Amino acid sequence: MGWYVWDGKEERFVTAERPPRDPQLTKALEEGLAIRLADAGDRGKIFEFRKEAIETEPDIWHPEEMDLDGFRRILEGWDPAAYPNDFVLVADLDGKIIGVLQLNVSYRILENGPSAWVEDIFVLKRFRGYGVGSRLMESAKRLAVEKGCRSLNLLVDPNNLAGRSFYRHLGFEITDTGWAILKLDPAKAGGR
Numbered sequence: 110m111g112w113y114v115w116d117g118k119e120e121r122f123v124t125a126e127r128p129p130r131d132p133q134l135t136k137a138l139e140e141g142l143a144i145r146l147a148d149a150g151d152r153g154k155i156f157e158f159r160k161e162a163i164e165t166e167p168d169i170w171h172p173e174e175m176d177l178d179g180f181r182r183i184l185e186g187w188d189p190a191a192y193p194n195d196f197v198l199v200a201d202l203d204g205k206i207i208g209v210l211q212l213n214v215s216y217r218i219l220e221n222g223p224s225a226w227v228e229d230i231f232v233l234k235r236f237r238g239y240g241v242g243s244r245l246m247e248s249a250k251r252l253a254v255e256k257g258c259r260s261l262n263l264l265v266d267p268n269n270l271a272g273r274s275f276y277r278h279l280g281f282e283i284t285d286t287g288w289a290i291l292k293l294d295p296a297k298a299g300g301r
């Protein structure tokens with residue numbers, strides 16, 4: 110399977126040579142990467158994460174998403190206690206946030222009960238291809254299983270070839286509408 114990168118001029122994903130892994134970064138990630146739940150005390154670090162994400166890939170964001178003052182206000186209004194079924198998982202490399210995944214769990218009374226949706230997943234460009242996204246998704250899976258969910262769901266844009274490869278690699282089935290679903294095994298609860 111190919112490696113995909115976003116081409117800002119063409120405005121689409123194109124196949125490319127996979128960037129070589131930096132051995133020093135591989136080692137740093139092996140030794141220092143922790144996946145943990147974020148709390149309000151992480152606002153500053155999440156702001157820096159978003160700032161780097163915009164600065165390093167300005168062509169992937171809509172203009173309104175690049176308004177850092179607006180983003181600061183959104184973060185200030187974030188009260189995790191008010192949203193107990195929302196889980197913000199962060200990939201923390203020695204105190205720096207390099208990846209974020211947001212998971213939402215709800216109880217669907219007309220469906221199968223507890224249901225988990227990944228709302229966002231993003232890894233900073235220079236840390237991609239080292240397994241950080243996979244580690245975030247593994248944590249989301251464990252959390253969803255702990256909450257009794259039988260599947261993990263998300264939406265992926267049909268044009269997001271990198272995202273689609275990533276989700277397929279993790280075992281998601283993707284429908285024509287871009288709904289990706291991963292069956293969970295409730296027997297495998299525990300650990301982060």
Ligand SMILES: CC(C)(COP(=O)(O)OP(=O)(O)OC[C@H]1O[C@@H](n2cnc3c(N)ncnc32)[C@H](O)[C@@H]1OP(=O)(O)O)[C@@H](O)C(=O)NCCC(=O)NCCS
Nearest residue numbers: 112113231232237238239240241242243271272274275278
């Ligand atoms: C999608 C994303 C989260 C993946 O994070 P990551 O840390 O780079 O992913 P991993 O290193 O864990 O990749 C796991 C596997 O996914 C596949 N994969 C990941 N990125 C890929 C790419 N650009 N092209 C093709 N396959 C890719 C590979 O099979 C890889 O396994 P391998 O390293 O053994 O070859 C990251 O590319 C990202 O943040 N993209 C921008 C935001 C985005 O598109 N989010 C998804 C929105 S639906």
